[in-house]
Amino acid sequence: MKYVQMIIFACLLLLPFAGRAEVAQYGYPIQGSYEATILGTPDTFKPDLPVSIRTRELTLDIFPDRKKPEIFFYDKGLRCTMAYQTHKAPLAFLIAGTGAGNQAPHQMTMMKSLYQAGFHVITLSSPTSPNFIVSASQSRVPGDMEDDAKDLYRAMETAWNSVKNDIEVSDFYLSGYSLGGTQAAFVALLDEELKIFNFRKVLMINPAISVYSSAERIEELLRAIPGGSTKVGYFFNDMLARFSEFYSYNSFVAINDEFIYTVYKEKLFSHEEAGGLVGLAFRINSAGMIFTSDVMTNSGYVVPKNRKLKTTDSLFEYFTVSTHLSLFNYLNEYLYPNVHKKKPGLTKAEFVASMSLKSIESYLKSSPKFGVMTNADDFLLTQDERNYLRELFGERVKIFPRGGHLGNLEYKENLAHMVEFFKKP
Amino acid sequence: MYIRAQKNCSEEAGNYRNIHHAVLGVIFCLTGLLAGCATTSTGLPPEEPPMHTINEFRDQRFADVHDPWEGFNRSMYKFNYYFDTYLLLPVVNSYEFVTPTMVQKGVSNLFNNLGEIRNLTNNVLQLKSEESLITLGRFVTNSTIGIGGLFDPATSLGLKRRHNDFGLTLGFYGATSGPYLVLPLFGPSNVRDTSGYAVDSGLRYGLYSLIDPFGAIDEESEVSAGITGLEVVDRRHQESFRYFQSDYPFEYYMVRFFSHEKREIEIRKGRIHAGKE
Numbered sequence: 001m002k003y004v005q006m007i008i009f010a011c012l013l014l015l016p017f018a019g020r021a022e023v024a025q026y027g028y029p030i031q032g033s034y035e036a037t038i039l040g041t042p043d044t045f046k047p048d049l050p051v052s053i054r055t056r057e058l059t060l061d062i063f064p065d066r067k068k069p070e071i072f073f074y075d076k077g078l079r080c081t082m083a084y085q086t087h088k089a090p091l092a093f094l095i096a097g098t099g100a101g102n103q104a105p106h107q108m109t110m111m112k113s114l115y116q117a118g119f120h121v122i123t124l125s126s127p128t129s130p131n132f133i134v135s136a137s138q139s140r141v142p143g144d145m146e147d148d149a150k151d152l153y154r155a156m157e158t159a160w161n162s163v164k165n166d167i168e169v170s171d172f173y174l175s176g177y178s179l180g181g182t183q184a185a186f187v188a189l190l191d192e193e194l195k196i197f198n199f200r201k202v203l204m205i206n207p208a209i210s211v212y213s214s215a216e217r218i219e220e221l222l223r224a225i226p227g228g229s230t231k232v233g234y235f236f237n238d239m240l241a242r243f244s245e246f247y248s249y250n251s252f253v254a255i256n257d258e259f260i261y262t263v264y265k266e267k268l269f270s271h272e273e274a275g276g277l278v279g280l281a282f283r284i285n286s287a288g289m290i291f292t293s294d295v296m297t298n299s300g301y302v303v304p305k306n307r308k309l310k311t312t313d314s315l316f317e318y319f320t321v322s323t324h325l326s327l328f329n330y331l332n333e334y335l336y337p338n339v340h341k342k343k344p345g346l347t348k349a350e351f352v353a354s355m356s357l358k359s360i361e362s363y364l365k366s367s368p369k370f371g372v373m374t375n376a377d378d379f380l381l382t383q384d385e386r387n388y389l390r391e392l393f394g395e396r397v398k399i400f401p402r403g404g405h406l407g408n409l410e411y412k413e414n415l416a417h418m419v420e421f422f423k424k425p
Numbered sequence: 426m427y428i429r430a431q432k433n434c435s436e437e438a439g440n441y442r443n444i445h446h447a448v449l450g451v452i453f454c455l456t457g458l459l460a461g462c463a464t465t466s467t468g469l470p471p472e473e474p475p476m477h478t479i480n481e482f483r484d485q486r487f488a489d490v491h492d493p494w495e496g497f498n499r500s501m502y503k504f505n506y507y508f509d510t511y512l513l514l515p516v517v518n519s520y521e522f523v524t525p526t527m528v529q530k531g532v533s534n535l536f537n538n539l540g541e542i543r544n545l546t547n548n549v550l551q552l553k554s555e556e557s558l559i560t561l562g563r564f565v566t567n568s569t570i571g572i573g574g575l576f577d578p579a580t581s582l583g584l585k586r587r588h589n590d591f592g593l594t595l596g597f598y599g600a601t602s603g604p605y606l607v608l609p610l611f612g613p614s615n616v617r618d619t620s621g622y623a624v625d626s627g628l629r630y631g632l633y634s635l636i637d638p639f640g641a642i643d644e645e646s647e648v649s650a651g652i653t654g655l656e657v658v659d660r661r662h663q664e665s666f667r668y669f670q671s672d673y674p675f676e677y678y679m680v681r682f683f684s685h686e687k688r689e690i691e692i693r694k695g696r697i698h699a700g701k702e
Contacts, residue, residue, distance in 0.1 A: 074506065074669035101672055131672040233485035240487075240686070248694040253585050255687070288673045294475075295674075305473040311503055312496040316489070317479045319675045324482045333476060 026401050028408040033377040034221075034274035035264055036407025038281075040105075042261065047412035049112040055083045058122075060158045062136050069295055071309045078136040080159050081107075081123045083115040088168035090200075091120040092422065093156055095187070097178030097206075097406070099285030101125045106177060106409055113415040117423060120167055122159050126180055127151055128285075130292040139342075140296040142289060143335040145211070145355050149186035156187075157196055172197035173422050177406060178380075181207030182357060185370070189363055203371045203421050206378055206406050209388060210356035214380040215327040221279030221379075222326075224272050232280055232323060239277060242268060275379075278405075287322035290330055291315070301334050358388075365392055371421045372397040373414065378405050488682040492605040501607040502677060506668035508610060509661075517661045531575040532659050537586070538567045538574030542632065543625050547589035551597045551695060556587040591628075592621025596692035597699070605681055612666075613684035 029045060030036040059077040068075055080102050092114050096104050102123040111121045125132045127148040133140055136155045139147050174197075176184035181204035188202045208214035222229035226238075246268050252259045263269070269277065294301040295309065302321045303309065336351055346354075353359055364370055372389055374381065376399050381389075389397045398417060400408060408414050492498065521529065541564040548557040563579040563586065570578050580586070595617050596602070603616030614622070639645045669676060696702045 071674070073503075075672070079672075125672075129672060130674055230482060231484050233487040236487040237485050244686075244690050244693065247690055248697045251698075253587070255690070288675060291674050300473055300475045302475050302477050304475050306470050307472050308469070312499045314495050315675060316495075316678065319488075319678055320482070320486060321475075321477050321479055323487075324484065325477060329477075 026413065028400070028403055028411045028413070030264070030404075030407060031402065032271055032274065033375075033379050033402070033404035033407075034271060034278050036377075036402060036404035037278050037379075038274060038407075039260065039264055040407055041410040043257070045412065046109070046410050047113065047415055049109065050116055053083050053112060053115050054086070055081055056163075057081055058159055058162055060136070060155065060162065062155060062158050063138075066135075068134060069309065071295065071311055071313070071315075072130075072134050072292075073311060075131060075134045078125065078155055078158075079103075079131055080125075080155070081111065082159070082163060082167075083111050083119075083121045084163075084167045085115075085118060085120055088170055089118055089120050090171040090173055090422070091122065091160075091167070091169045092173040092175060093197075094121060094123045095152060095174075095176030095180030095183055096124065096126040096129065097176075097180050098126055098128050098282065099289055100180075101129050101131060106406060109410045109415070110175070110177075110418065113419060114422070117419045119173070119422070120169060122156070122163075124152065124155060124159075124180075127183065128179065128289045130288050133289065133292045133296055137296075139338070141293050141335060141338045143211075143331065143355075144339050144351075145183065145186045145359075147339075148183055149190045152183060152187050153190050153194065153196075160196075171200045173201050173203075174199045175203040175205065175418070175422075176207075177205040177409060179208060179211065181205050181372075182209075182211060185357055185360060185364060188367075188369070189360055192363075192367075199369060201369050201371065201422055203373065203418060205373045205409065205418070206375065206380070207357070207372065208380055209385040210352075210358065212331070212352045212355055213382065213385070215331070217380050217382075218279055218282050219326050219328065221275040222283070225276040225279075229279075229326060230324060232283060233320075235276055236280060239269065239273065282327075283323050286327060286330065287319060287325075290322045290325060290334070291318050293334075297338075299334065299338075357392075361392060370396060373400070373417060373421075374398075375400045375403040375405070375408065377402050380405050488678055490605050490681050490685045491602070492681065494604055494606065498605060498607040499677060501609055502668065504609055505607070505612060509668055513657075513661050514667075517658055520658050521662060529659075529662065532655065533663055534567070534571070534577045535574045536656050536659050537577070538564065538571070541567075541586075543591075543629065544587060544589045546628060547591055547594045547625075548587060550591075550594045551589070552699070553587075553589075553695070556589065559584050560587050560589075590618075590621055591624040592618030592688070593692055593695065595621050596688070597695050597701075599701075602685065602689065605685060613680055615685065615688075618688065 027045065028036075029042065030039055058080040060080065061077045094107055094110055094114075096102060096107050100107070102125045107123045111123055114121050125136075127133070127137060128142045132151070132155075133142060137147075137151050138154075142148060174184050174188060174191075176182075184202055184204055185207070188199055191197050191199055219229060222232065225231065225235045227234060243263070246263065246266075247255060247259065250262075252262070291302060293299075294303050298305055300306075302318050302325070309315070332348075336348055339351060340346060357364060370393060372393055374386070374389065374397070376386070386399065390399075400414065402408070403411070403414070524532075541560055545557060545560045545564065548560055563584045566579040566582065566584065567574050567577055570576075592614075600617050602618070606614050606616055606619055608614050608619060611622070639648045642648055666680075671679070673679065693702065
C-alpha cells in the first residue's frame with residue numbers, strides 16, 4: 001500500500017518535468033533541497049542490499065599513552081567497522097561527514113553497497129566526531145585540513161595493520177561524503193607522498209569546495225529563522241510544538257516513516273523552516289565537536305579551564321552554550337588561534353584559503369584518479385563552486401538534478417554510480 | 426490561623442536556614458581543605474571562567490526536561506552501560522548466535538502477544554473502544570491462528586499494535602510526568618511511568634498467579650525463572666539502543682528528551698481525541 005502510494009506520489013512529482021528528458025529520468029522523489037536532506041531516501045527507492053554481511057568492529061589504540069578525561073570513560077579507542085570478503089578483493093576506505101561516526105546510516109549503506117559489489121570496506125568516523133577527537137586526533141582540534149588528513153592517514157594505517165594478516169587486498173580505494181569528501185582529497189595528496197596505499201581511485205560525494213564558504217551557507221540557514229541564529233531555542237520549541245500538534249490532532253498509529261512523510265507532503269514546515277532545521281542539526285552536531293575538543297585541550301572555551309568534569313556532573317549549560325556558537329565562533333576564537341600557535345607565520349586569510357580544494361587544485365587537476373558526485377541543489381555549494389567543479393574535473397563530475405545535501409546518497413541510482421566509478425578499470 | 430502557620434513556617438525555615446548555613450560552612454571548610462590537598466597533590470591550577478558562558482545568550486532552553494536528580498540518573502545511566510556491556514549484551518549476543526532468526530522472531534512475538542493483555546487493560550481503562558477492539562482482535566487472532574502467539578498474522582491483516590500501559594493511563598487522566606528517572610536495568614523513565622510500570626507488573630503477576638500455567642510441573646519456580654530470563658533477553662534483543670554508542674557527549678540529553686517527548690506526545694494525543702484538551 002505504502003509502495004503504491006509512493007509511486008503515485010513520485011509520478012505526480014515528475015509531471016512538471018515530463019518534457020525535460022534528462023531530469024524526468026532521474027527518479028529520486030523528494031523536491032526541495034532541505035526537505036531531501038532531512039528525509040533522505042524513502043525505503044522503496046533504495047536498492048536491495050544484503051541484510052547481514054560479514055563485519056568486524058575494530059577499536060584502534062592510536063595513542064597508547066594518551067590519558068583520557070574521566071567523562072569520556074566509555075571511549076576505548078577509535079572505532080571503525082570493517083566488512084570483509086573471504087577472497088582477494090579491493091579495499092575501500094570511507095570517511096564520514098561532519099560530526100558523523102563510523103556507523104552513521106550513510107556509512108552503513110555505502111558499506112553494504114560496496115560489499116555487495118565485492119569490495120572489502122573500512123568505515124572511518126569524521127575527524128570532527130567526538131570519538132575521533134578523543135582517540136585519533138594528534139592536536140585534538142579538528143578543522144585544519146592538513147592535520148586532519150595526517151590523522152586520518154594514521155588511523156587508516158593503524159586499521160590496515162590490524163587486519164592485513166586476515167584479508168587479502170588487491171587495491172586501495174577511498175571515498176568520503178560531505179566534509180569527508182573534501183578530506184578525502186587531502187588524504188589522497190598525502191598518500192602521493194607516503195605511498196602506503198597508492199589509492200587507485202578517489203570519489204568525493206557532496207564535498208565542500210571551501211569549508212569556509214560552506215560554513216557560511218549553513219550559518220545563512222540559521223540567520224533566516226525568526227530572531228536570527230541566536231534564537232535557536234525559540235525556533236526549536238516552535239517547530240516541536242507544531243510537530244506535536246500535527247501528530248496529536250491526526251490519527252497516526254505511531255511516529256514512524258509514514259508519519260514523517262506525511263509531514264513533508266502536507267508541508268507542515270515551510271522551505272525556510274526546513275532550512276532552519278538543517279542548520280540546527282548542524283549546530284547540535286558541532287556542539288559535540290566544540291565541547292569535546294575543549295575538554296580534551298583544557299582551553300577554557302566553553303568549560304572552565306582546569307575543571308575536572310565527573311561522570312555525574314550536569315553538562316546542560318555546556319550543551320546550551322555550544323549549540324549557540326556558530327562555526328565562525330569556532331573558527332575565529334578557537335581553531336585559528338590553536339593553529340596559529342603551531343604555525344606563527346600563517347595569516348587568517350591564508351588559513352581560510354588552506355581549507356579549500358582550490359589550495360590543492362593543481363594536484364586535483366593533474367591526477368586522473370578523482371571523481372565527484374554532487375547535486376544541482378546542494379545548498380553547501382554556490383553556483384560558482386559547481387561550475388568550478390566542472391572546470392576542474394570535466395567529465396568526472398556527476399551532478400544529479402536534485403537531492404539537496406546527501407539526501408539522495410542512498411537512492412539506487414546514486415549508489416550504482418558510486419559502485420560503477422570504483423569498478424570501472 | 427493561616428498567617429500564624431505561615432509565620433511558624435518561616436521561623437522554622439529561618440532556624441533551618443541557620444543550621445543549613447552552619448552545615449554548609451563546615452562542608453565548605455572541609456571541601457576547601459580537601460581541595461587544598463588535591464591542589465597540592467595534583468598540582469592543578471585553579472579554575473578560570475570560560476570564554477563563553479550561558480549568561481551571554483537570551484534564548485529559550487531547548488531539549489530540556491525536568492531532571493532534579495540528574496546526578497543520580499547519570500550514575501544509573503553509567504551503571505546500565507556497565508550492566509549491558511559485561512552481562513546482558515554478551516548473553517543477548519550468544520542468544521542471537523545460537524538460535525535461528527525464526528525462533529528469535531517467534532519468541533519476540535510470544536512476549537509481545539502476552540503484552541497485549543497490558544495494552545488491552547489500559548486501552549479499556551482509557552475508554553478507547555477502537556483501540557481496545559483492535560487489541561482484542563490481535564490477541565485472539567495471534568493466540569489462535571498465530572499458534573499461541575508464536576506468529577503475528579494480525580499485523581498482516583491490518584491490525585496494527587496499539588501500545589498502551591498504565592503510565593499512559595495515569596497521563597490520560599491528568600497525571601504529569603514528574604521528574605525524569607533513569608531506572609537500573611530498565612533505563613529512561615519518570616516518576617509517573619515508573620509507578621505505571623509497577624501497576625502493570627502487579628496486574629500481570631496477579632493474572633499469572635490466578636491462571637498458574639506451570640502449576641502441574643514439579644520444577645515450577647525454575648521454569649518461571651527461565652521464562653523471566655528469556656523475556657529479559659528478548660526485550661534487550663528487540664531494543665537496538667546501546668548506551669554511549671553515539672559517542673555524542675550530550676547523548677544523555679538527547680535520550681532524555683526523546684524518551685520524554687515520545688510519551689508526552691502520545692498522552693497529549695490520547696487526551697485530545699478524548700476531548701480532554
